[in-house]
Structures are given as structure tokens and as C-alpha cells.
Amino acid sequence: MNHIYIDFIMKKCQELFKEKLKFYDLSWKEIKISSIIDQIFMKVVRIQNIQKRGFQEVKEEKIIDTFIDVINYIVITLIxxxxxxxxxxxxxxxxxxxIQKFDQLKDLYGEHTQNERISIENLLEEILYLKQKETKILYNKLENICLKMLNMTIFLSMINIPKKRN
Structure with missing residues (x-):
């Protein structure tokens, strides 16, 4: 993954985030982080199911849209x-x-990916770890796990973009 793709996906995610911020304000500020983690979990399971089936039932919401939702939920957690x-x-x-969190991700890229095999299953393991340890994770560790998940999700979104046919 390169910074050009991070910039591309960040722009897509940021546009949606700004739009929702305009319409819904900071409605998520009252939601517990554990509830946001549940939302991330449900979206990642949806991606996993689409990948297993090889197609998606709901044609209006593309798999990339679900990746963008996951990315934005992770960034909301970081915020x-x-x-x-x-x-x-x-x-x-x-x-x-x-924006700072995406910039931080660019700075950390490589630390999180060099020795790791990135897959939906690995992402789900991180989410399940958070769900199990909900109240016992210190701020710094939670932030690092979220940055790692953000990195994984961006990487997975990149390899799941439908290729254009010539």
C-alpha cells in the first residue's frame, strides 16, 4: 500500500464523514466505544460474508462502501x-x-504491515480482542490497536476494489 492510495481512500472517507457530520452533527459522541466496536464487527462480518459468497445481495451498497464505513467507525473511535x-x-x-489520524497512519505504515499477514480474519481477531477486553484496555493500547485496524482495513479495501475491464 502506498500513500497515494491512503490519500485516495482518505478523501473518499472524509467526504462521507463530512456529509454525515453536516446532517447528523456529533450524534455518535454519546455512544460508547464498545458500541462502535460492535458496528465495526457487523460491517467486517458483512465483508467476510460477501467474500465467501463471491457476490453481494444488496447491489446498492458496494463492498467498498462497507470498507469506508469500517474506516470511518475506526476513526470515530480514535476521535x-x-x-x-x-x-x-x-x-x-x-x-x-x-485528518491527523490518517497522517499518523501514513507515518506508522510499515510498522504495522511488514511482518503481518493481513486478512479479514486477522481484522476480526483484533475486533474480538477489543470486545473481550472492552474495559481493561488502556488508552494508548486501544489507540494503537485502532490504528492497526485502520491500516488493515485500508489495505484490505485496496485489494478489494473491483478492477476495471478493458
């Missing part, structure tokens, strides 16, 4: 770890952290 929502928070503050 929640980095903002004190007891204070007034602006959309621009949220977007700044959103």
Missing part, C-alpha cells in the same frame, strides 16, 4: 479517544483529528 466531549467541540476540531 473519541482524543476529544473531551464535556467541552464544546466544533466540527473543525473533529475534522482536524480525523
Amino acid at each position: 473519541k479517544l482524543n476529544i473531551d466531549f464535556k467541552k464544546k467541540v466544533s466540527h473543525s476540531e473533529v475534522m482536524n483529528i480525523y
